[in-house]
Amino acid sequence: MGFDLVSRVRLYKVLERIGCSPKQFDGSPSTPSETNRGVKQGCVQASNLFGIYFAAMLRHAFGGFREVCGDFRLNISLKKTNIMGINTQHPPNIHISNYQLEAVNEFTYLGSVVTNDLSLDTEIDRTGSASATFAELAKRVWENTKLTLTTKILVYKVSILSTLLYGCATWNLYSRQKKRLNIYNLRNQWKMLKIKWYDHITNNEALQQTSIPSIYTLLCQQCLRWLGHVCRMEDGRIPKDLLHGELNQGSRPRG
Known part of the structure; x- marks a missing residue:
């Protein structure tokens, strides 16, 4: 899934909801300033900020994914978005706004x-x-x-x-x-x-x-x-649950 744009206004609102204070380190409110540029390519904060924003969006993604992205002002780059089926005889066929997503056999x-x-x-x-x-x-x-x-x-x-x-x-x-x-x-x-x-x-x-x-x-x-x-992770983390998880029914093959 590829995205071309993230709304800064909604990003700031998401950050406030998770406890990020809009104040400076000295405790006084900062002077409002217009933001014309985002983080640079390869900046560590870019992946962190997008991860927080995307996680907040997924919490609301109970309906159509396309509609939720629109509510969060996330523009989906259809050309960058690919789909892949796991162990399927026929590739999946998914359309977004009358655009058929490309099905691939592998991706990096x-x-x-x-x-x-x-x-x-x-x-x-x-x-x-x-x-x-x-x-x-x-x-x-x-x-x-x-x-x-x-x-x-x-x-x-x-x-x-x-x-x-x-x-x-x-x-x-x-x-x-x-x-x-x-x-x-x-x-x-x-x-x-x-x-x-x-x-x-x-x-x-x-x-x-x-x-x-x-x-x-x-x-x-x-x-x-x-x-x-993984073993040192707190209980409830997905990797730890998958490591210690067992099947409720049926049997798992060896290997």
């Missing part, structure tokens, strides 16, 4: 790829972008004799591993997918260490030289870190 949300079959094969295909970054840094970093191995490892963790494993805390991978990621990681480390096949150095020895855990270990660490974060 916050850097993660969501597909209509919920497969992670497309998600881990980001090895292509990681490989492009690795190749761009070949002469500057990996083949640079003036840089120490410690510096190269730090660059590898920041530029390659962070891209490769982004969002992996919520992944549910198959063994073949983990193996694919692990092979890619080992191949890159062999290139950093300039190891050839005839050097007779095992993968474990290469990991010891770089002090980088295997992909299996990194995935496990990220999952455990996320589970610990």
Whole structure:
């Protein structure tokens, strides 16, 4: 769902309802001033303010979504709005104001790829972008004799591993997918260490030289870190309820 405009007047009213005071920090009311510009592109406050505004709108969305957006002065960008059906034989057909929304098989949300079959094969295909970054840094970093191995490892963790494993805390991978990621990681480390096949150095020895855990270990660490974060949440939070939730009836398949 894409939006082109948010009403500032209604945004200020929503902020007042949740307890944001219109006063300054010294306690005295501020002088009214006309606002002609919003937050800049990429500003942290932009996502926070829109999240608050959108959450308030959803509370009133008991009727038509289009009408509620109109009441909150939210202009829906129909060209930016796509729909996707999960495990459906026929794509959904939804119209808004005589405009048919485009049905897609996958879309990118916050850097993660969501597909209509919920497969992670497309998600881990980001090895292509990681490989492009690795190749761009070949002469500057990996083949640079003036840089120490410690510096190269730090660059590898920041530029390659962070891209490769982004969002992996919520992944549910198959063994073949983990193996694919692990092979890619080992191949890159062999290139950093300039190891050839005839050097007779095992993968474990290469990991010891770089002090980088295997992909299996990194995935496990990220999952455990996320589970610990969810368990520390207050009761009633949706992620915690989903983690400890059980089916009222029927049975859930294994895996």
